[in-house]
Amino acid sequence: MNKKNHVLLVVVLVFVLASIGFGTIQAQDKPFAGIKVVVANNAGGNSDYFKLAAAPWEEATGATVEMNPIPFGDIKDKVLAAMSTDTFIADIVVVPSGISGDLMSAGYVIPLSEESLAAIEADDLFTYYRELNLSWGGVQYAWPWDGDVHTLNYRADIFDDPANQEAFKAAYGYDLAVPTTWKQYADIAKWITETNPAGVPYGWAEVAGRRNGLFHAFSDRAVGYAKHPDDPAFYFDTETMDARVNNPGFVRALEDWVAALPYAPPDVTRYGFSETRDAFITGLAALVVNWTDVGVAANDPNMSVLTPGQASYAILPGSTEVWNSLTGAWETFETPNQPGYAAFGGWIMMIPKNAQQMEAAVSLADFMGSRETMSLASQTPGSGVNPARISTLNDLAGWVEKAGFPTEENARAYVDSIKNSLETTNVVFQLRIPGYNQYEDTLEQAVSEVLAGQKTAQQALDEAAAAWNAITDQLGRENQLKYYRASIGLE
Amino acid sequence: MVESENRRWSRTFLLPAGLIVLFLSIFPLVFSLGMTFTNMRLAQQEPVRFIGLENWTRLFSDQRFITTLGNTLIFAITSVTVQYALGLLLAVLLNQKIRARWFFRMSFLLPLMMSPVAVSFMIGKLMLSESRGPFAALLMSLDLPPMRWSTAPFGSMAVLIAVDTWQWTPFFILVLLAGLQSVDAEIQEAAKVDGANAWQTFWRITFPMLLPLSTIAILIRSLEAFKVVDIIRVVTGGGPGNSTESVTLYAYTMGMNNGDLAYATTMAYVLLIATILYATAFLFISRRLTRWRDA
Numbered sequence: 001m002n003k004k005n006h007v008l009l010v011v012v013l014v015f016v017l018a019s020i021g022f023g024t025i026q027a028q029d030k031p032f033a034g035i036k037v038v039v040a041n042n043a044g045g046n047s048d049y050f051k052l053a054a055a056p057w058e059e060a061t062g063a064t065v066e067m068n069p070i071p072f073g074d075i076k077d078k079v080l081a082a083m084s085t086d087t088f089i090a091d092i093v094v095v096p097s098g099i100s101g102d103l104m105s106a107g108y109v110i111p112l113s114e115e116s117l118a119a120i121e122a123d124d125l126f127t128y129y130r131e132l133n134l135s136w137g138g139v140q141y142a143w144p145w146d147g148d149v150h151t152l153n154y155r156a157d158i159f160d161d162p163a164n165q166e167a168f169k170a171a172y173g174y175d176l177a178v179p180t181t182w183k184q185y186a187d188i189a190k191w192i193t194e195t196n197p198a199g200v201p202y203g204w205a206e207v208a209g210r211r212n213g214l215f216h217a218f219s220d221r222a223v224g225y226a227k228h229p230d231d232p233a234f235y236f237d238t239e240t241m242d243a244r245v246n247n248p249g250f251v252r253a254l255e256d257w258v259a260a261l262p263y264a265p266p267d268v269t270r271y272g273f274s275e276t277r278d279a280f281i282t283g284l285a286a287l288v289v290n291w292t293d294v295g296v297a298a299n300d301p302n303m304s305v306l307t308p309g310q311a312s313y314a315i316l317p318g319s320t321e322v323w324n325s326l327t328g329a330w331e332t333f334e335t336p337n338q339p340g341y342a343a344f345g346g347w348i349m350m351i352p353k354n355a356q357q358m359e360a361a362v363s364l365a366d367f368m369g370s371r372e373t374m375s376l377a378s379q380t381p382g383s384g385v386n387p388a389r390i391s392t393l394n395d396l397a398g399w400v401e402k403a404g405f406p407t408e409e410n411a412r413a414y415v416d417s418i419k420n421s422l423e424t425t426n427v428v429f430q431l432r433i434p435g436y437n438q439y440e441d442t443l444e445q446a447v448s449e450v451l452a453g454q455k456t457a458q459q460a461l462d463e464a465a466a467a468w469n470a471i472t473d474q475l476g477r478e479n480q481l482k483y484y485r486a487s488i489g490l491e
Numbered sequence: 492m493v494e495s496e497n498r499r500w501s502r503t504f505l506l507p508a509g510l511i512v513l514f515l516s517i518f519p520l521v522f523s524l525g526m527t528f529t530n531m532r533l534a535q536q537e538p539v540r541f542i543g544l545e546n547w548t549r550l551f552s553d554q555r556f557i558t559t560l561g562n563t564l565i566f567a568i569t570s571v572t573v574q575y576a577l578g579l580l581l582a583v584l585l586n587q588k589i590r591a592r593w594f595f596r597m598s599f600l601l602p603l604m605m606s607p608v609a610v611s612f613m614i615g616k617l618m619l620s621e622s623r624g625p626f627a628a629l630l631m632s633l634d635l636p637p638m639r640w641s642t643a644p645f646g647s648m649a650v651l652i653a654v655d656t657w658q659w660t661p662f663f664i665l666v667l668l669a670g671l672q673s674v675d676a677e678i679q680e681a682a683k684v685d686g687a688n689a690w691q692t693f694w695r696i697t698f699p700m701l702l703p704l705s706t707i708a709i710l711i712r713s714l715e716a717f718k719v720v721d722i723i724r725v726v727t728g729g730g731p732g733n734s735t736e737s738v739t740l741y742a743y744t745m746g747m748n749n750g751d752l753a754y755a756t757t758m759a760y761v762l763l764i765a766t767i768l769y770a771t772a773f774l775f776i777s778r779r780l781t782r783w784r785d786a
Contacts, residue, residue, distance in 0.1 A: 077747040265622035438749035452731030
């Protein structure tokens with residue numbers, strides 16, 4: 001071996017040793033180097049964004065996040081099936097809060113430690129979101145990610161036009177303003193369908209498609225008539241667990257909905273989230289009740305034909321006539337009852353007890369559920385993540401800069417529509433007791449039959465109530481009562 | 492001696508195949524039959540226990556199940572009949588000596604190669620959209636009222652049958668065209684020489700020769716149609732009400748969505764029995780029909 005080769009050998013050895021040393025230092029800095037954390041999430045929803053948002057955590061920890069996307073329609077079934085058979089599905093599951101009753105009450109997931117509660121700044125979350133969505137029996141089992149609520153999106157340009165205001169007042173005898181009752185909403189929808197202001201052909205659109213959100217769309221309307229502020233319960237009686245879905249409040253909500261059908265696109269009874277969003281941002285309907293993604297989508301020129309500012313936002317309409325289940329009588333309110341409805345509750349993160357990378361999973365969940373990650377996600381168009389934090393909603397400048405709202409005033413209308421819904425003590429949260437899917441399916445069938453004109457509201461809802469009571473009996477009335485009371489924070 | 496040894500060897504060689512069949516086919520069948528007598532659920536809150544015939548009695552008093560059984564029969568029989576008639580017509584036309592015959596043959600086969608979900612979305616959701624589709628735009632431009640098929644049970648079922656027909660008619664074209672090409676041309680020539688016109692040749696000679704093939708094709712398609720779930724899920728979701736819900740969709744909803752596995756399995760069993768009855772009746776009638784025509 002000549003001198004030249006000796007030098008070359010020494011250089012190579014130094015390089016190799018340096019690489020090993022550097023790698024060791026790096027591995028020490030990166031606590032989860034080489035570890036893979038599997039995350040099950042809904043395919044095509046916020047799954048793609050989840051991976052993007054987790055990139056800084058991957059960089060900091062050396063771990064990699066592997067997404068296990070599951071089609072939306074299958075996610076509840078697959079997660080339930082895996083957990084109930086103790087089969088590994090993922091280290092973190094991102095699931096609709098509606099199945100939290102099944103997962104938390106059965107003890108399939110771990111609770112958050114004090115460290116995690118501190119890491120996610122749990123006090124910054126909306127109280128009801130935290131208590132009724134993320135917790136069970138006073139213990140928090142889920143990390144926050146997405147907060148869902150249904151709000152009203154409306155065409156501000158139509159409402160602000162003096163000619164429209166004059167014409168509407170002449171026709172209906174009161175001012176054209178953001179509707180605070182479903183009666184006003186129906187009047188405005190009818191007027192829009194008949195007069196097509198700003199070229200908008202239909203009055204309203206909602207997620208009225210069966211298996212596409214119909215349960216939520218009906219609940220949006222029913223809360224105004226049947227969620228009395230003195231009564232924490234809505235769907236069930238808290239003493240007997242008897243279904244309330246056929247009480248006069250629910251029946252009137254459904255009758256009013258059927259009466260308003262001619263003022264919606266003809267296929268509204270097949271609409272899901274995207275069709276309803278598109279109806280608004282493409283100028284097909286002027287009043288749209290949907291998840292709050294619509295507000296951000298309306299500002300996105302790649303998706304929307306509306307110019308920023310043409311859209312504005314409000315809490316769901318309600319009713320001045322409210323059914324009180326405790327007294328069994330209608331009550332008349334001076335100001336409309338507008339409880340707000342946290343439809344779907346949101347995509348929340350849980351860690352199964354059989355997670356394979358428990359420590360890394362907790363670290364990732366802490367990062368994703370942190371104030372910074374969630375706020376950025378909520379304000380990023382197309383992320384599929386909606387706000388659940390007080391600080392996110394207070395950041396008006398962020399909504400203007402990142403989410404495309406034209407002015408802070410317009411952004412305030414958007415965040416207020418969410419705040420007013422989630423901060424009211426009368427808010428109704430997504431039903432989340434075991435068997436939720438079965439209750440949902442049965443009620444959707446009944447409502448769908450009424451919307452199709454096959455049955456009267458009373459007849460269909462009586463059948464739905466009987467079916468709900470049968471489901472309750474089948475699952476065990478005593479247990480279901482216990483779960484329902486826990487789910488609304490009574491115990 | 493040698494014979495008995497051969498038999499022993501042949502049994503030994505057959506054993507793995509027999510075990511596989513037993514494991515993959517017989518065991519699930521028996522296991523699922525056993526499930527129908529239990530209260531097994533996903534995310535079970537109480538222990539699995541024997542409940543006798545509860546699921547079976549519940550099923551026959553379940554109005555929704557009876558409706559879905561009726562929907563499935565209407566869908567399967569109507570759609571397969573329409574597809575067969577159209578398929579036969581198009582197969583006869585494609586069997587003629589026409590220009591660009593290969594192009595038409597390929598074009599007619601394209602729908603068969605597409606995903607049912609994609610076809611359902613394209614036709615049921617986009618083209619037939621009552622507010623945005625091309626037909627809606629056409630009606631609007633003619634100042635006609637919009638179609639409102641999605642709130643009408645009959646209209647919804649008709650749309651489902653149309654979507655299924657668009658996708659599956661090529662299956663009949665393919666099978667019947669192959670059948671037509673295998674018909675001996677000399678027999679048809681002889682009929683013509685004897686003075687039979689085109690219709691008589693087809694009805695008396697060609698069609699009877701296609702009957703065995705038609706029977707198989709109709710049976711295969713019917714068995715598939717009985718299990719329909721994808722296009723219904725995409726186009727109508729089973730609505731309005733449950734007027735277009737099939738047994739399979741209902742079983743899926745109850746089993747996977749609602750977690751009631753035992754009840755869903757009971758439904759699947761009833762569908763299996765109904766399908767076997769249908770297939771037996773169909774084969775019996777077709778045999779009688781063939782004998783009658785031969786006579």
